[in-house]
Amino acid sequence: MSVIPVLEADVLRRQDPELAEILLGELARQSTTLQLVAAENFTSPAVLAALGSPLANKYAEGYPGARHHGGCEIVDVAERVAVARAKALFGAEHANVQAHSGSSAVLAAYAALLRPGDTVLALGLPYGGHLTHGSPANFSGRWFDFVAYGVDAETGLIDYDQVRALARTHRPKAIVCGSIAYPRHIDYSFFREVADEVGAYLIADAAHPIGLVAGGAAPNPVPYADVVCATTHKVLRGPRGGMLLCGSELAERVDRAVFPFTQGGAQMHTIAAKAVAFGEAATPAFTAYAHQVVANARVLAAGLAAEGLVVTTGGTDTHLITADPLPLGVEGRAARGQLAAAGMVLDCCALPHGDSRGLRLGTAAVTTQGMGEGEMAGIAALIAGVLRGRVDARRARDEVRDLVGGFLPYPG
Ligand SMILES: Cc1ncc(COP(=O)(O)O)c(C=O)c1O
Structure with a gap:
């Protein structure tokens, strides 16, 4: 199977040589330079095949068995497979695989658990917090009242004492743990303990380590966090996209926070590609x-x-x-x-x-x-x-x- 099936078939090259050149140019760039961007990976040809499949044509607002469009009987099966594989892979009671990206997943987690104006405790952006963890340039910083914890200036490790102290002072509605740049394992049980002490929800933004979790090389946040947000395209090696994992009691709130609250139609080709990646990650x-x-x-x-x-x-x-x-x-x-x-x-x-x-x-x-x-x-x-x-x-x-x-x- 070709990496880019349409190019193998020469369809794109004949119809649109300009775009074919661009795609081949990017393939050449990826094949001649070292890709050390921590958030990137190479998906398998099987994942690329699912992404380039006719599922890209299908509109499917809603969830399997309850769609707003006709003709969803096949894509419903794809989404059920993706959900079942995600639940099994991460030991979660519920999985939502529709989030279009990691940021969409975080937005949905906030939508499920918070109201505008609520206080949220998260790793500060200068220490590796993501935009969605309270940047003033992002919806999160505009709609919620973020308080930032940091890392120790000497060791670079999360200042867990500060997390506890800030949680006691500010009594946040949610605590977020997760980072774009933290190289160490996160102590999820500590965050759970602090969240319980102050009556906060715990949101683990595991966009980076989730692939290591799938492979048993990093601790699993699922037993500790109320909601886990993740991307599917980093170490996990799937298509660009997001997902959410949670317990059954929050399943409906999380699903409704994704659709209809923050998104419209699910991207069924991406969901099928996520299913392929989850299958690969279980090996x-x-x-x-x-x-x-x-x-x-x-x-x-x-x-x-x-x-x-x-x-x-x-x-x-x-x-x-x-x-x-x-x-x-x-x-x-x-x-x-x-x-x-x-x-x-x-x-x-x-x-x-x-x-x-x-x-x-x-x-x-x-x-x-x-x-x-x-x-x-x-x-x-x-x-x-x-x-x-x-x-x-x-x-x-x-x-x-x-x-x-x-x-x-x-x-x-
Ligand atoms: C911790 C964290 N959260 C959220 C995201 C957002 O993911 P996306 O770029 O898919 O929106 C990232 C992306 O790097 C991330 O590292």
């Missing part, structure tokens, strides 16, 4: 993958630290690393630019001490490509070589191209 191969993702991240983090970058929290438990390149004489934004020119694609992020930007990178995609600890050590050395000016961009790009050529994301 022993995925368990091995998830553990390799973490092993790779640990080696990459150790390699960067050995080269002189300051790795936040001193390492990682997950797929994700944040590091300050300043000791090498380069600030985060400039470092990202230099590395991009050298064929290594990653992000900037805030750092706990807040003075300058750091680098955020992850190992989900390179591990899917089949790279292991040896390649991670080489990547750490190459990153440092570029940032120290020992390896020029052109030589680095050639090295990257050679490396990726041995681990093509979509061979052939």
